[in-house]
Amino acid sequence: MVKPDYVLFDKDTTAIIFGNQQAAVQRMLHFGYLAGREKPSVAAIVNPSGGRKGLMKVFYGKDEILLPMYNKLGTAVKNHPDADVVINFASFRSAYDVSVEALNYPTIKTVAIIAEGIPERQTRQLIALRKKLGKWIIGPATVGGFGGGGFKIGNAGGALSNILMSKLYRPGSVGFVSKSGGMLNEMANMIARNSDGVYEGIAIGGDKYPGSTLVEHLLRYEANPEIKMMVVLGEVGGDDEYEIVDAIKDGQLKKPLVAWVTGTCAKVFPSEVQFGHAGAMARGEAETADAKNAALKEAGAYVPNSYDDLDKHICKVYEDLKAKGIIEEKEEVTPREIPVDYDPRTMRRSTNIISTISDHRGDELLYAGIPISEVIRDGYSVGDVISLLWFKKRLPKYVTEFLELALMITADHGPCVSGAHNTIVTAMAGKDLTASVASGVLTIGPRFGGAIDGAAKYFKDALERGLTPRQFVDEMKAKNINIPGIGHRVKSVHNPDMRVNLLEEWAFANLPKHKLLDFALEVEKITTAKKNNLIFNVDGCVGIVFVDIMHSTGIYTEDEIDEIIDSGTLNGIFVLGRTIGMIGHYLDQKRLHSGLYRHPWDEVLYMLPSETEVLEYRKAK
């Protein structure tokens, strides 16, 4: 459903939060929960500085939920096309760049900028951009706002107690806008005490050039049939309030408007005093609070003589509208209950570890949500169990088949490779199974078995950048990096590795597309032309075929595939497979009752310093 232009926030609005603002996110979620939203108002969090991707743990009502966390705004926007608000918590140094990026994404309609102290010229450029694109900016230098009975920006609205006190969890009939963010709650409270409450409350921020102006929000309120009256809190300095005066005079604003411009005290100050807000400094008589209040009153707004009487004016206008039947009595809704008031200190203490793959607490053990009985009775294979526990879902059959194939092929490679050798030596020293196997596993790394990740990563990157196989080989040579997945100690073109052939055969038979494998085979042609043993090896083949598989499932984005590779998942295949072989070698040695192994001395080249070198050293000392 397309929302009308005047709606920025409603009960379905979701936002992307730029900045690692757990407390603000939590407050937004609590607010939405109270208001009875169906889903959380935060779609995702972008945490650029830590670069930490993953999940943020938060509460939604009684439940602890996980929100996706990205390190790039672009990824978050792409993965959450329904989110049309970006709440930009970047510092004043980077707020401009982040806002430009956010405004340029077609799915983003509103950007709220929290930072104070953004250079005025940058803000003016942002305003020009948002006007050109037909979008909204709230801020800078603001806490934001709330509206539509279910969405709020970051910390706006304050503590839960205040949200309850001011009944912000359900929409009232009053549209409110102010410059000051600090006055937002205060005004919402005042309005709640003197009417049926705020429908929407926005603080545009105290800067000289706000991203959207008071009158722009009032015109939205005018267009919104749910809003019956408006309240505006202006400020000394600037001429925003005269735009309101003009809008009333030419009939654009017709709904009753209660207005007050603060800063009447400036007249008694001896010389210019800069108030807390950057925009609050009167330059010339027209910008004073007194002049603006007078002009608003003259145009037909309800203007008190002092802030002290603002509440009475709101009450009077509201009661009038009610008497005329324009505002109808609404039935009070009871907000959903939240167990405890939010407290960041206790919340962070609540749990220390997140588990998203298995749960032992219920009647039955769960693997990625599947009860163990189902796993057994429905004939899950070992590959299926791996896919549940590694990838959190049951992957298609050809994938699990490949996993099993890879485990079988990598299960062992004879007693001489470092893993088996270490296991054998440790077993011969009389150590137990765990120690022996561990000592073998510990040799797995970049030189032994660990090329799976590297091959997947480098080949995938080269293909994505559109390099030809030749360019890729040249580039790696120029960087002086051996291409992971290429080369073998023993095997060569004339003595091919059967394991590689088997994997390739499987891929050609089972995958509709195998772009990366094709690319790798082209690379192999170039490398083997240089040297016979620079063949595509088994590590490389497992890694690369697995990337092709992930693409073929169609359920993973490029970023997710990169993350799977970066987290070392593919090396896991080798570790798991080879452990089968190493356990075998341990058991083999036990059966043989082998004694302690001692390496024959004539297999070692001894090269100590010569006698003369030692003498010289002694002399020097």
Place this chain on the structure above:
Amino acid sequence: MAQRGIREYDAKRILAKHMRRLSKGTFKYRGRVVLVTPDTSIEAAAKRKHWVKTEKLTVKPDQLFGKRGKHGLLLVNATYDEAKSWLEEKMNSIVEVGKVHGKLTHFLVQPYVELDKEYYLAFAGHQDGDYIHFSAEGGVDIEANWDMVTTVNVPIDAKIEDVDLTPILDSVSNDEMDAFRDLITALFRFYRKLQFGFLEFNPFTHKNGEFFPVDTVARLDDTAHFLCHEDWKDVEFPAPFGRELRPEEQYIEELDEKSGSSLKLTVLNPKGRVWTMVAGGGASVIYADTVVDLGFGDELATYGEYSGNPTTEETYDYAKTLLDLMTREKVEGGKVLIIGGGIANFTDVAMTFDGIIQALDDYAEQIKKHDIKIFIRRGGPNYKAGLAKIREAGKRLDLDMEVHGPDMHMTKVVSIALKNLEGGR
């Protein structure tokens, strides 16, 4: 924070560094200016810059106020010796400018320029762009001659090279057109690149590719410091004339700069009987307004605010500074302290009130001695705990104190406090 005035000296000094590059070699500005202060004499300047002794000079105060000629504070076409004795006479003297009294401490000295024509040029930012105002009839009467000023708007994302300046150069002869175009273009680049909010040259002239600005008024956007600090090089943002910072104001300003929160303090009337310590930029103005609206403007001692969740320590420092100022002069009938604020968004009321309570602990005896009544109103995260703590502290220290929460109208506490001022009106 915002646009702030800088000294004419700084504006010209910075311009001299950039003029040749920004005009692509078409103009130069020699930047022959020196600043004379109580610590840097004209004698010392003459040793570094030979023109100070060889040229005829213009001398004027450089303290962010204009109309210096009309106030008899302008010396022109003077010899070095004349300038020196004039400076000796004026330095550290108190003068009245407009409604404000202040001490003269900073003077600009530059070579005197004989003008056959007085041009006017100003750049002023507005939301959608920047205005260029130009007139061939500049000088002290520019305001009277404002109808001679022509204006062109440069949209915020337009390049100055793409803007047609011909309409504002009507009054300039054809053979001078290109030179003016180059000059205005260069100065506009300077204005934009160095993040000025306002820049005015009145009057100025140029000759053979050299720029002669006589008077310059400039405001920089100080929030752009992180972008421009290399170009600005130690620029100073002086307090407005007559508003020299007191040590306490200076202290709070330093505290503010170091903190991620906002801490502001301006002493209006140290003998005043109404003191405020208000949380929030918006609320603080409203509290001051209400004091004024209720007729106690002349008793208002300070304007200030603390906001953005300051730490307990920062709030303590702020409260201590205020209480210290407040307990210096004894006033008949006592004083009131309004610790006010709206309903905070995320400032932790209990934590900030801890800081205030520490300060009350330190100053309890003084507070009683000066017959100070304290009125409190605050809401926001943890406000119940905060209010309970301060109420308890009030009892423990035996202070005259009234505590209110968000169920009372925000400024009601002001009228209650003012009624308590003995001999109140």
